[in-house]
Amino acid sequence: MKAILQSAYGEPAQVLSLGEADKPIPNKGEVLVRVKAASVHADVWHVVKGWPYVLRAMGSGLARPKNPIPGTDMAGVVEALGEGVTRFQVGDAVFGECAKGFQWANGGAYAEYVAVTQDALAHKPDTVSFEQAASVPTPGLIAWHNLMGPRPWRAGQHVLINGAGGGVGAVALQLAKAHGATVTAVEHTSKLAMVRALGADHVLDYTRDDPTQGGPRYDFILDVASNLNIRDCARVFNPGGVYILIGHDHYGASGSKWLGSGIPSFVKLLLRTAFDPHLVKPNMAAPDRLAGMALFADLMDKGQLTPVVDRVFPMAQVVDAMAYLASGRAMGRIVVVP
Numbered sequence: 001m002k003a004i005l006q007s008a009y010g011e012p013a014q015v016l017s018l019g020e021a022d023k024p025i026p027n028k029g030e031v032l033v034r035v036k037a038a039s040v041h042a043d044v045w046h047v048v049k050g051w052p053y054v055l056r057a058m059g060s061g062l063a064r065p066k067n068p069i070p071g072t073d074m075a076g077v078v079e080a081l082g083e084g085v086t087r088f089q090v091g092d093a094v095f096g097e098c099a100k101g102f103q104w105a106n107g108g109a110y111a112e113y114v115a116v117t118q119d120a121l122a123h124k125p126d127t128v129s130f131e132q133a134a135s136v137p138t139p140g141l142i143a144w145h146n147l148m149g150p151r152p153w154r155a156g157q158h159v160l161i162n163g164a165g166g167g168v169g170a171v172a173l174q175l176a177k178a179h180g181a182t183v184t185a186v187e188h189t190s191k192l193a194m195v196r197a198l199g200a201d202h203v204l205d206y207t208r209d210d211p212t213q214g215g216p217r218y219d220f221i222l223d224v225a226s227n228l229n230i231r232d233c234a235r236v237f238n239p240g241g242v243y244i245l246i247g248h249d250h251y252g253a254s255g256s257k258w259l260g261s262g263i264p265s266f267v268k269l270l271l272r273t274a275f276d277p278h279l280v281k282p283n284m285a286a287p288d289r290l291a292g293m294a295l296f297a298d299l300m301d302k303g304q305l306t307p308v309v310d311r312v313f314p315m316a317q318v319v320d321a322m323a324y325l326a327s328g329r330a331m332g333r334i335v336v337v338p
């Protein structure tokens with residue numbers, strides 16, 4: 001089959017090429033999917049660059065990626081079933097996450113076919129295209145796991161999402177709205193209309209406004225852009241308000257090459273957790289893909305989760321797609337098609 005092959009960690013133009021790979025054979029419990037679309041997001045960028053270096057020791061592969069085919073999430077059509085698969089049939093339209101375990105590893109989505117465990121797949125609703133569905137799983141699972149995971153969800157909460165127009169933020173915004181929250185979205189001027197269209201009740205422009213300088217109070221701050229200071233956030237919390245850091249390195253613009261910025265920030269927060277009422281113990285468990293994917297399928301079917309796709313690139317132009325991602329100019333998700 002045709003696939004994008006990653007020869008080493010480094011600049012996408014130097015390490016990625018279109019080549020040939022063996023068509024996967026689905027193992028027990030796996031589904032072979034003919035890929036129709038795969039998403040390009042921050043974690044794919046991290047694994048292609050091998051940046052921060054620590055990810056290489058976290059399962060991705062020390063000298064080069066263990067799995068040479070990038071991409072962690074996709075949508076497509078079921079081609080064949082491994083032994084014991086009960087939830088799908090050949091010909092079903094599906095979407096899901098193919099990275100195994102932690103998302104800082106290649107999952108093989110940038111290819112004509114990929115084998116995926118059935119528990120990381122859901123049926124694609126007819127209400128969305130393959131391109132839209134492909135853009136949801138990995139950022140969506142991070143959004144859901146962090147937003148809905150840490151404590152029982154209450155309708156009527158006021159949620160601040162910092163970086164609400166990106167991959168994680170756009171799903172978090174719509175999840176929060178679907179669960180009855182009031183949402184304030186913080187974004188760049190150019191993305192404010194988009195986050196309003198996604199359902200934000202209030203918007204703040206990060207080039208002008210500082211969400212921690214007063215104004216409304218929040219029950220939950222989801223810091224996707226990862227630039228807020230927890231001490232400043234304390235000024236705008238309702239009692240019992242919770243701060244959650246996603247850990248964004250802004251495509252290498254912030255943080256050290258060994259650890260990035262996310263890991264040191266998580267460690268600092270962890271040390272404060274014992275005495276800061278706005279911090280909860282980090283949820284280190286992997287997201288429950290089966291439950292998360294079922295939720296996304298249901299919300300897309302009901303029109304409560306509408307993925308916005310900015311541009312679709314042929315898979316052979318994945319280098320251009322990654323440059324566009326890192327430019328920050330995209331108004332919605334970026335997708336590649338075989």
Ligand SMILES: NC(=O)c1ccc[n+]([C@@H]2O[C@H](COP(=O)([O-])OP(=O)(O)OC[C@H]3O[C@@H](n4cnc5c(N)ncnc54)[C@H](OP(=O)(O)O)[C@@H]3O)[C@@H](O)[C@H]2O)c1
Pocket residue numbers: 041042043046103138139140142162163164165166167168169186187188191206224225227246247248249250327328329
């Ligand atoms: N996406 C995933 O699938 C996934 C999965 C697991 C973990 N993560 C981690 O989560 C992080 C975020 O991922 P993402 O996909 O959401 O990234 P993204 O698509 O780049 O979104 C980040 C958003 O934050 C905005 N932003 C930049 N500076 C800001 C500021 N100072 N204040 C408020 N907003 C600001 C960006 O806008 P501008 O670019 O226009 O400034 C952009 O819209 C990444 O580090 C990634 O490793 C992501």
